[in-house]
Amino acid sequence: MNSAHLFLFENSDLCEALFAGTNFTISDLSMCDVVYLSIDVTIDESNNSDFSLVQRLIDDAVPILRKGVTQVLLF
Numbered sequence: 795m796n797s798a799h800l801f802l803f804e805n806s807d808l809c810e811a812l813f814a815g816t817n818f819t820i821s822d823l824s825m826c827d828v829v830y831l832s833i834d835v836t837i838d839e840s841n842n843s844d845f846s847l848v849q850r851l852i853d854d855a856v857p858i859l860r861k862g863v864t865q866v867l868l869f
Contacts, residue, residue, distance in 0.1 A: 823858045831855055832868035845869075 833851050836844045
């Protein structure tokens with residue numbers, strides 16, 4: 795990462811323009827002071843939420859984060 799500050803937007807065209815030629819991997823999270831974890835939660839026909847993808851995201855990200863990093867979970 796070229797900067798200590800990283801802002802991500804919903805607008806994928808804007809993201810592509812801002813980060814053209816930049817490749818981020820999950821290991822880049824180890825350099826962050828604040829990490830926002832976000833993923834859509836699927837809902838079945840009975841209106842029950844499936845949080846398995848949220849748990850998978852947490853399981854993948856948390857081991858990489860530095861001790862004391864602020865984690866914000868959005869879903």
